[in-house]
Amino acid sequence: MEQMEQTTLILIIVTLFLLVVIVGILTLLIFKLFGKDKSFTNPAISKTDDALHPDISKSEFHPEIIERIKGMEKVKPKRAHLFCPNHTEEPGETMCAICDKIYCRSCIKPFKSLHFCKEHLPLIMRFDWEEVITIKTSTHDPEQGVRLYDVKKEIFENDDLPTYVETHYKINVDQDYIETYLVLFAQKESIQTIREKIKNKV
Numbered sequence: 001m002e003q004m005e006q007t008t009l010i011l012i013i014v015t016l017f018l019l020v021v022i023v024g025i026l027t028l029l030i031f032k033l034f035g036k037d038k039s040f041t042n043p044a045i046s047k048t049d050d051a052l053h054p055d056i057s058k059s060e061f062h063p064e065i066i067e068r069i070k071g072m073e074k075v076k077p078k079r080a081h082l083f084c085p086n087h088t089e090e091p092g093e094t095m096c097a098i099c100d101k102i103y104c105r106s107c108i109k110p111f112k113s114l115h116f117c118k119e120h121l122p123l124i125m126r127f128d129w130e131e132v133i134t135i136k137t138s139t140h141d142p143e144q145g146v147r148l149y150d151v152k153k154e155i156f157e158n159d160d161l162p163t164y165v166e167t168h169y170k171i172n173v174d175q176d177y178i179e180t181y182l183v184l185f186a187q188k189e190s191i192q193t194i195r196e197k198i199k200n201k202v
């Protein structure tokens with residue numbers, strides 16, 4: 001009888017020991033999962049960075065479109081300032097599609113396929129923007145595209161008329177090639193004025 005009580009006691013002690021071990025393992029697992037969660041939130045932060053600076057090589061674009069995008073970078077105006085106009089110690093990273101100034105990450109926001117500075121983003125959202133002109137370009141002959149960007153800069157600096165340029169791609173399914181178009185947009189009420197100004201230039 002006494003021996004049976006002893007066996008029961010040993011069994012209880014062993015069971016308790018096993019419970020402690022199991023609880024320990026579970027706690028360890030929970031901590032590991034929690035740690036994973038933590039490292040998971042960090043890429044979430046860099047996710048917004050990706051949105052600001054989309055990496056075209058990772059996108060789902062047709063490879064020919066990626067080539068075109070790379071080609072179009074040559075057409076776009078060169079970076080004139082190395083530092084953000086608002087933060088003289090922050091390197092400028094992204095160009096506002098309207099004023100062409102290079103801002104730091106905190107001073108510029110993505111909208112549609114472009115980026116706009118704090119001054120020009122409200123302008124984009126508040127007004128109706130319409131197409132002024134569409135030109136077909138090729139990466140082999142980027143001259144016309146360069147001229148369009150020059151004219152855009154000119155009418156912004158001299159006439160204070162804001163415009164922006166969008167790049168559109170069309171896949172010609174029949175002949176299996178991709179066409180690139182540059183589309184100049186302006187506020188609805190200044191479309192006619194701008195068309196007059198650029199008439200013989202683009």
Ligand SMILES: [Zn+2]
Nearest residue numbers: 096099117120
């Ligand atoms: Zn701007």
Ligand SMILES: [Zn+2]
Nearest residue numbers: 084087104107
């Ligand atoms: Zn800044």
